[in-house]
Amino acid sequence: MIQFFGDPATKVVAVASSKTLAPETIDKLHWLFGGAPLLEDNQLKGIFYGPRASMLTPWSTNAVEITQNMGIEGIMRMEEYLSEATIGDIDPMLVIRYEQLDQSLFTVDIEPEAVEQITDIAAYNQTEGLALSNEEVAYLNELSEKLERPLTDSEVFGFSQVNSEHCRHKIFNGTFIIDGETKPRSLFQLIKETSKANPDNLVSAYKDNVAFVEGPEVEQFAPSEGDRPSGYQKNAMESVLSLKAETHNFPTTVEPFNGAATGSGGEIRDRLAGGQGSLPLAGTAVYMTPYSRVQKNTSFENFPERKWLYQTPLDILIKASNGASDFGNKFGQPLIAGSVLTFEHQENDQRLGFDKVIMLAGGVGIGKKEQSQKHRPKKGDKIVILGGDNYRIGMGGAAVSSADTGAFGSTIELNAIQRSNPEMQKRVANAIRALVERSQNPIVSIHDHGAGGHLNCLSELVEDTGGKIDLDALPVGDPTLSAKEIIGNESQERMGLIISPEDASLLERIAARERAPFYIVGAVSADMRFSFHSEKKKETPIDLDLSALFGSSPKTVMQDQSLAPNFEALSYQRSNLISYIQNVLQLEAVACKDWLTNKVDRCVTGRVAQQQCVGELQLPLSNCGVMALDYAGKKGVATSIGHAPVSGLIDPRKGSTNAIAESLTNLVWAPLEKGLNSVSLSANWMWPCNNPGEDARLYAAVEACSDFAIALGINIPTGKDSLSMKQKYTEGDVLAPGTVIISTVGTCSDINKIVTPVATPEGGDFYYIDFSKDAFDLGGSSFAQSIAAIGDKTPGVQDPAYFKKAFNALQLLIHSGSITAGHDIGSGGLITSLLEMCFPSHGVGMRLDLSVLEEADTVRCLFSEKVAVVVQSKEDLEAVLSKEGVQAVRLGTVLQEEILDINGLELSIPEMRQLWMLTATELEKQQTKEELAAVRADHIVQQPLAFSFPQTFDGKRPMPKETKIKAAVLREKGSNSEREMAYVMDLCGFDVRDVHMTDLIEGRETLEDIQFLVAVGGFSNSDVLGSAKGWAGSIKYNPKAQKAVTDFFNRPDTLSLGVCNGCQLFVELGLLTPSHDKKPKMLHNDSGKFECIFSAVDIQPSPSIMLQGLEGSRLGIWSAHGEGKFSFPKNKDAYHIPATYQYDQYPGNPNGSDFNAAMLCSDDGRHLVMMPHLERSTFPWNWGHYPKERSEDVVSPWTVAFLNAHDWLFNKI
DSSP: OEEEEEETTTEEEEEEESSOOOHHHHHHHHHHTTTOOBOSOSSEEEEEEEOOTTOOOHHHHHHHHHHHHTTOOOEEEEEEEEETTTOOSOOTTTOEEEEEEOTTTTOOOOOOOOOOEESOHHHHHHHHTOOOOHHHHHHHHHHHHHHTSOEEHHHHHHHHHHTSHHHHOTTTTSEEEETTEEOSSOHHHHHHHHHHHSOTTEEEOSSSSSEEEEEEEEEEEEESOSSSOEEEEEEEEEEEEEEEEEEOHHHHHHSHHHHHHHHHHHHHHHHHSSTTOOEEEEEEEEEEESOOOOSTTOTTOOSOOOOOSSOOHHHHHHHHHHHHHHHHHHHTOOEEEEEEEEOEEEETTEEEEOSSOEEEEEEEEEEEGGGSSOOOOOTTOEEEEEEOOBOSOSTTHHHHTTSOBTSSOHHHHHHTOOOOOHHHHHHHHHHHHHHHTSSSOOEEEEEEOOTTHHHHHHHHHTTTTOEEEEGGGSOBSOTTOOHHHHHHOOOSSEEEEEEOHHHHHHHHHHHHHHTOOEEEEEEEOSSSEEEEEETTTTEEEEEEEHHHHHTTOOOOEEEEOOOOOOOOOOOOOGGGHHHHHHHHTTSTTTSOOHHHHTTSOSSTTSOEEEOSEETTTTEEOOSOEEEESSTTSSOEEEEOEEOOHHHHHHOHHHHHHHHHHHHHHHHTTSOBTTGGGGOEEEEEEEOBOSSTTHHHHHHHHHHHHHHHHHHHTOEEEEEEEEOBOEEOOTTOOEEOOOEEEEEEEEEESOGGGOOOSOOOTTSOEEEEEESSOSOOOOTTSHHHHHTTOOOSOOOOOSOHHHHHHHHHHHHHHHHTTOOSEEEEOOTTHHHHHHHHHHTTSSSOEEEEOGGGGOOOOHHHHHHOOOSEEEEEESSOHHHHHHTTTOOEEEEEEEESSSEEEETTEEEEHHHHHHHHHHHHHHHHTTTSOHHHHHHHHHHHHHOOOOOBOOTTOOOOOOOOOSSOEEEEEEEOTTBOOHHHHHHHHHHTTEEEEEEEHHHHHTTSOOOTTOSEEEEOOBOGGGGTTSTTHHHHHHHHTOHHHHHHHHHHHHOTTOEEEEETHHHHHHHHTTOSOTTOSSOOEEEOOTTSSOEEEEEEEEEOOOSOSTTTTOTTOEEEEEEEESSOEEEOSSOGGGSBOOEEESSSSTTTSSSOOGGGBSEEEOTTSOEEEESSBGGGGSSGGGSSSOOGGGTTOSSOTTHHHHHHHHHHHHTTO
């Protein structure tokens, strides 16, 4: 039956249970729903909006699990429904309108379809939208005749997914005939040539879920055991670095939030599945759409708005970035670099634009070199699935993604939409992490679940051996699924792996501890056959030789004729220079990206050494992203992005070389272990193939990409393609510009020497270093876009050998500390780079003479996007670099006033910055309360960071303690901050134990010998039903857990710390104010969204034991939360608030907390909670901005808090 809780005028929760709810269950649910009452009616009249009956949401999955953890049995599904009066914008892809809510709310009148024998494969291909070619249909008919039986629906469907363009890259492996000439190499062979020519740093390429390159020796810091509470240990390991990037273009076009979220999740799973398992470190993201039209009456929009198929470009930009950000935030992966490009253009008979959008999710990771190769399975090995249930989700995603959007009916395309559950993926990742970190990893082989569902994942796991899958053992969340839907659905957050029978019980224990669903679903057969069989139904929906499933698809042949580009030469007036600057600064590609960076976690893991934001104003201008490979604070991995699709419209070869060159001039600012020889690339190709001239352009682009990489001495060991980049409309097709997005990876030798684009008054003169050696052409530039044009001439890189020489020469200067600031010249040209170097700070400007660049046309000089960099240095770089055979020209001097003076043309930096931020503010209004979006734009500039350190703080690494104090890091499913917290505790003298909530609930841990308990940050239960509500419920309603926690807090010799989600937990349980009749609450941020910011807090006098000696200091600290607002029911003097934000207004105060509170402590000072993350601010390289005068510091003052805790507890022994 279904019962309803809440208020029909606003929101109700529908609870489906197998039996009538008992009074004690109703009381628990009343608490869980924040006091919402049980409604007497079993039928609610009125208009409501909520999920489809057939789409069980991740919210429901988490909510039901919370009730189970609270000891409630029999609840099967729960969903939220909003009344018409409270609903905002409606996304028809996610919710539908209900005239009433009743007992049929979750009823789906679908009987599981029986296995169907397909006698007309061609007709089935059309009705199901399988995107099979005529040759493939013929092949399947021949296979059916050979088998002397019809193929089943599962076999035909499965073949279409496994052999889709999306999965098998048939065009990249195909034969190209261009202008009548058969090309000697396939596209894939061209890319592979880079690794043959430059194999030095490669460990694994082209054969796994990720590419691996050599990494340095680093320190692994991890618990000794994964299946029970255990202490953290440090062990040296030889590392490999992983690189991968995926695109999720079609799903993001149709349903942007979940499309981008599952794109991010899929890419993370790829990095989990490298070798015998590897670990993700950080993510990147790229979004390409038509113009947002967020600002009206812009002159460059010469293409009339289309009747968008599913979502507007503005919807996609906001929702897709929300989805990708949400997944990373909840999974616990920082997003540290990215890009956005909007483009559309109509000229002659060409209709161009990113109507079929590009959403790229990329990232870097780390693994153990000894585990970098998959092992061959043996007969009898167990096939295991980790993760959630099967739902009717993502059916046919691989095939539909291989076709033009709009080519199939909307029902088929909507059927390919997926759902995102990052917290489930985190649980699975934790189980895999525990095996990877063991001295002996028992995983034989591992594969992610993505396109093609179980079929693709499991068949690839056993492609060298064969395997038998028990269909009845697969988890099913929807009883109406047919065998085909169980096998082929693309429900996310699942991993498949092979493990020996002897080791399966270990993984099962680890998975149970992490609450990661675990299923043994089959066994390796060693007969080269692959089958799914249901003993219950006596059905065998798939039973084929693996060779029939994989190896016999006809070879693709691409025939095309080269077409010369036909874009008009640019026409402009030099007298309009100021207007041009103003327009360029407001293009989405050039303008401030704060609307993207402020909602994504850029600090989680405590290993972020360089994220997007720089300077005292923390503006998103960084060149690259860098992650520390361990907490030792030296070695890192750097990554960056590059693309030039509009340049590529003019010349596809230059589009490729410019993409690589841009990625490298972004990466060069991190000191690399071996200079350019440290670098490997991922190339992701998005192209509208099978359109006149486009296949020829693609071949030219890939060939140039290969040639340039080989000439530079670097390789491209990974990538992906999406070659159906066309949107079909009734009024005519729109082709996306052929695009290659380059992602880089390289070992950073010293994370403390990264150069940022922050000009300083004392930093020296400015120099221009040309990497291109080409003319200042304007074609393909942001300037060209701003005047509604493309242009006929675009710059490229004339001399790869000189590019390499310039790159390595600049690297030497960065290694030696000779560069104080630097920036690449990219979108917006030289003028944008110069302004951006001044934007992150107050009191800095430039006086420059550009005549030294020998380009008489100021417009060309300022707006050309030819590859070059600008650096600031105290040295004479003209002389220094000339010795290396590299030309640098001195542009001018630094000013201590906020003016950019270019040959007498004076630009006000504050005015230019305001224009540059204008588009971001308009986009911010779409995701934040409108009044706060405007406040944000003003306050960012008015809230510079400033610090005041304790006079006694020396910045030295704490001395080892002779006596270790026993401490525990307490985490719940969804926690993501345990490692950085455990490390700073270990650093300051604690013997740190890893404790999961399941350990308390099941009695494996009692906390009896623990003196310091820390509850860490994250998204327990994905914040469903309120931050930490489910976590609190698992303590409040489980006797063993409740006793352990209560006893700990009742002891007088203990200290506790709750950070972020841990803060929400302890506040929800009332542990900071046990004597108060009304307890504080943690509420949603005033902005209504997740906020991530590096800000500062003022330490106030208080009884807090941990903060003694820090009073009066102002310290930088990261915040990253969605529900961080302290709401106090009593007057300020009723509380001890030991820290307040430096600024009491948004965004300096990111949540709107009462009394500007950042922290709260108990009356006796023993218990402290805070929303900001001190554990992610342990080292100077963690900080978004650290005082330059303290360059010798090894640790930040936050270590004092943990040293205080140690000393106080030591004195209690």
